[in-house]
Amino acid sequence: METRDGPTLGSDSGLAGVDAPSGVPERLAHLGRQPLLDRDGMLRGFELLFRGDVENEADIEDADAATAQVIIRTIGEFGVRAALGGHKGYLNASRAMLLADAITLIRPDRFVFELPPDIEVDAALLGRIVQLHAKRYRFVLDEVVLPDATFAKLLPYVESVKVDFSRCSPELLPKLAKVLKSAGKLLIAMKIESKEAFEEAKELGFDLFQGYFFARPQMLTARRASAPRQALLNLLQLLSSDPSVAQLEAELKLSPVLVMHLMRLANSGENSIGRKAVTLRDAIVATGTNRITRWTQMLLYADGRKVPLEDDPLLQLAATRARFMELAVRRLPNANRQVTDAAFLTGVFSLVDAVFGDSLERTLEDLTLSRHIRSAILHREGSLGMLLSAVEALEHGDWAALDRACETLAPLTAAELAELALKAAAWASSSDHTEDSAGLERLEDHE
Template identity: 50%
Template sequence: MPPVDRNLTRRAAHNAADSPAAAPKGEAKLAAPVLREPESVYLGRQPIIDRNGALHAYELLFRDSPDNRARIFDDVQATAHVVARTVGEIGLSAVLGDHRGFVNMNRDLLFDDIVHIMPPERFVLEILETVTFDAKLFKRCAQLRAAGFQFALDDVVSLTEPLHEALPYVDYVKVDFLASRRADLPGLAATLKQHGKTLIAEKIETHQDFEEARKLGFDLFQGYFFARPQVLVTRRSNPSRTALLRLLGVLSGEPDFSELEAELKLNPNVVVQLLRLANSSAFKLSRPVSSLREAIAATGTRQISRWTQLLLYADGRHLPWRSDPLVQLVGTRARFMELTARAMRPSSEEFADAAFMTGIFSLVHVVVDLPPVEIMDLLKLSKEMCAAIVDGQGPLGALLRLSQAAERGDAPELDSSIGSSVDFKVLTPAVLAELQFEAATWFGAHRVE
């Protein structure tokens, strides 16, 4: 019987238990589940410590149950859930305290809207070993670094030419102690140190591993020798997203007054927040609204629909709106797209409404366990909106790309998104800046504290 490869066995154990949000690393991906509303939400975290054994940061890991294992059906969606749970459902202070969180990012995620939800001073973007580096990615990394993000290279075992080219864009390099050849580690560590990088020794399992990494000059350490990942859990708040989707389905069918009132009564938390909205300064009513019927009449089905769309992202959390970056992003984006659509086609209210809804549902993959196309079918969204969100096609797709470029402050991409279409010629830099400001102002006026 041949000898057992100890490193291979240990590596398999790590891959099974510690697969992070965007890195299946050997796990079989599962088919996407149907929409479900578990009573609790879960998040894994593993400490990263310094040379003195003090906590430096956490790596955040996708978990969907109390079992300390990752069951990943979609890389992007898994990381989206990690970020949404950290920022919103559990909370940054509860998850990270005063420390940073490392989050795994594949190439698609680095260009995805999920980045805008993360406060840059709290997150390190960990670039997976499978990412292909090129000029476009380096440009994106430079943009995100300018915004305040730090980067780490993940699972490094040798300094290949692509990784060498990436070094100017990263702050940390994580070296995989299980996969690396021990004879190569001194040279690898010395070279990375010469480039001024903070070195993290990951998958440290024994005291011998720890001592060896310390002698080689590693700054930070992570692995089973210190701690296995911890699973954090919190109760899912109400109203459930299933109920909100059902309410949006009713709203999309132009319900009569009684039908809408009956459906709203099934969502008591929505009713409470709807009453707050109706009594907010944005509506400037002569007297306070005190009943559901009055609230419906005061706000109208269009505003109720928009409010419910935003609650889908907030998931009914009782946070001030300005404290919820996901709701802030999607609300401001949708309003910006609506205003831009009006500037392009002043006489088409239908185009403006479609632009608003495209903006709202462009981030649906962050919070709902269904692909965007299935959500759009459920909500009876048009083919034009579906094509815009899924493939970036058509005028609505161009508007979505325009809003994303504006959020990044990417002037060249703004010019590219506008293109040669006559409709888009009205969107000069001065007009776009004014519309961005107006969208942010609208969001602030409609938030409910």
């Protein structure tokens, strides 16, 4: 069940239908998420990054155990769908968290537990892992750089191994991958930040990949546009000038692909019930310029491989940023419709270089965005620039950078921003989250 303010603890919360444990201290937990992609570049999960602090820690005998309880409770409060959509969550599990009774409240079908490389391994921990494995929980050996004693002790109990691609030696990588694959382990390459690293990891047999390589301009060749992007740019430029229906109709007629998409958009969702748009003019009037504008902005990112909206990592990232910016700026003083729209634009176009392959500065110039939006994206200036820095910090789990951004974003706090980011993630992950994105799913490439 959900309320207007966000998900509540329930069947899809990530906890097994049980209330969060009692006696847990007030929590100060921030949550970020990092995507995991498959060999085709599609989303297959998110690693959840927690910053868990406990108030009145001096009164708590075991701070690690208390923090583990805080994290478990946070999962329940925010809900699985808010953080993950329909994907699995990869959760860093400390020794205290694994030994806590409350961990069995977390649904094993929604989470995989990551075992840190410095975890203390003894009979008690191994016994607990065996016990949890019998309850269908699954484990990942995290941040492997060089096989050591901890690696050897835990390897028989994990189904996946996450290798730090940036730190593991090039000589060791092929041997390690071969041995682990022969042992039947799923291989995850972490810290993949370029197309070259992605291709190398694929060649070595890795199955999943973690990093933001998909948002780099050099990944352009791996994506197929779902509509001619120059036509989308022309349409966006026209929309920025408050055009008439006749002007929009004339521009859209220059691109049959956009006409097809707009007709589908106009005839989808609640607005289409009881009536159908049969002409282009009907579709424009039924949809409205504001909705057409947001649809066009997001269509820039849509991959044309008939993939679901929630599986497209670049579209997910752009949509989450845009919605976060919009939600967060409303909490700042003097926010109005113009400021809100500018915030959404800032989030959308912060990744536009990944679509066009040109430099970010030249691409933003071509979009004729206002100066303060360009400054926010290029130089992180102003409140929009600080909000963009904040959402990037949450994406990477960089809590120090989040705190720095919050110094100039009063009255917003880090905890509030983290919660807004999860609401934005839920908005982006749901295929029916808003009329703005209706018609974006499973777009066909008719170029």
